[in-house]
Amino acid sequence: MSTTKSIAGQRPAPAAESSGENLLEVTGLEKHFPIRQGIVFQRQVGAVRAVDGLDFAVRAGESLGLVGESGCGKSTTGRLVTRLLEPTAGKVVFDGEDITHKPVVKMREARQNLQMIFQDPYSSLNPRHTVGTIVETPMRLNGINPPQGHKRRAQELLEIVGLNPEHYNRYPNEFSGGQRQRIGVARALALKPKLIVADEPVSALDVSIQAQVVNLLQDLQREMGIAFLFIAHDLAVVRHFSERVAVMYLGKIVEVGDRTAIYERPRHPYTHALLSSVPEVVPGSENRERIRLAGDVPSPINPPSGCRFRTRCWKAQDKCATEEPPLVRLEGNGDGHLTACHFPEEPTIASRGEDIVLDPALAALEEARRQSDTGV
Template sequence: MTEPLLSVRDLTKHFPVTKGLLRRQVGAVKAVDGVSFEVRKGETLGLVGESGCGKTTTGRLITRLLEPTGGRIVFEGVDITHVKQGRMRPLRRDMQMIFQDPYSSLNPRHTVGTIVGAPFRIQNVKTESGIKKAVQDLLELVGLNPEHYNRYPHEFSGGQRQRIGIARTLALKPKLIIADEPVSALDVSIQAQVVNLLEDLQGELDLTYVVIAHDLSVVRHISDRVAVMYLGKIVELAERKALYDSPMHPYTNALLAAVPVPDPRKRADRDRIRLTGDVPSPINPPPACRFHTRCWKAQDICKTQEPPLEALASGHLVACHFPENAPDKPAGVGAHPAEERATT
């Protein structure tokens, strides 16, 4: 196995909660609390979960737009966890981000040429035929007209604006792209076009993606592996087919059960899982398994002992005491701790 392009170990980000005139800290929002995963060169890792689970914060930590509270981020064998901004600047050529909102991520006072050409000027990168020609080539690459060079963002649709953002991201030929909800703000008809564009660019430019999304249909279409987050932690990580065909964590099953099914006959035959209660506050998350307050399979051990994220099948990691669809194992021989307790 070759060394992964990106390795994240026990990554945490706690935002302090302050109170009073002296801004005394009284708590912390545990937005990301011990996340670990790897991304291999050329693959696409999907990061999914409910709003507020820490997906976007994880993406911003990886690109060092936020300073991590703890853990390690290793990119191409280099630990960038606490690298100063001066040393981080050259690394940003290889690590870029596509933002969620194509309306607010583009400066309305700048032309498309200025926006897409900004990375060349900031990084002082010289091009063979000049910045204008390089920008026009990028616009053509993402499906826009090179003549759009002198237009402003307000003259474009949402899908076209997202293409402009993608062109800006590709300017310095990055190796890793963090795509934060790249199609959630777009119409359904445009979403497929942008997703297909990202796939075509990956094959053409040998890109590696971490795609952050809450739309499981989009993630299924574009991802090679999928990580499911809940309240700041990864609860399941597996190859795309294994996760969608045989989800093991109850939370993953609930997410997949909520995906709309267009066929009325299949919709009637499907068992719908309805979670009770609200998502707990990340300021005071539940002890042990954070999903136990909403889980229909929770038992006493779920409230007192946190389940480790461990492999229950080849390449299939799950953090659950009582997983579903888990392969059968002989009692006491490599069995899951919860299974051993159940047999004894």
């Protein structure tokens, strides 16, 4: 039976309580893409600093949302964590093992517990393979032989994600975008992972399908105790799905904390601006004052000195240009709420994060979450 729940149905309790132990630990993670000139004799003349020193952790069974504007380094971070990209510097420890420089041929064992759901459900599936082959391949490559056989296990996975087991022999071009993303989820579940990196898994889908896929991922997290690094730019979806949220800007994390703190008591001006810019569908929201950031996002080839947000920040002072603010807990913040700002917002400032809903389908999801949180 499918685990998919009605969009307006009661949201399940948060996934398996996180054990408090870090399943994933990232320290000083960097990825610089070199810029070269020359045809025969090339030389490096610069670098795109896509990810430039990240520190964060994901506990077993929890969901951490990673948000920020397009081009801030979110997807690159996901590929570094899964070792689809080689880091320039830093350290990635997964399940107690340092996998930062683990040889590719030896990463297969680690990837049994570390899977990824890709953003584009159209290009992430091989059009020449049947759905059954796509879902079975991870098991065959890792030498996993289910008691019921590969075919039956693949059909079970298709059923788990809300597809008909009879779809086993069909090809990806016979499915809609939402159905293809479900196939990608089934493939990620084939090895029973401990952590799934979901790289904007619903951004390419219609909003009604987004709600279904988000509900599906929540159900799977609750039932299987899977941890998620949930990468997205949709703040409403992130607030609904993630227990903690990390905010990225130009390759760095500028604020991280539990979702209530981030959405209701943001301390970093960039977080406050992000929340202020979200369209709302609540009465009176059209009269709400919004923060409009000046200028464009600086180039990651030559980022600003000191605080990278200072060129667009209305609170910037001379200190911001000379000293990079550390990511630390500020006075008035709860444990685990960290902010990187020399002149943070007051903790009493509300962002009206409770009102962030972009569509009736997601509004129903948000209402279900509120009822679950309050015990109604």
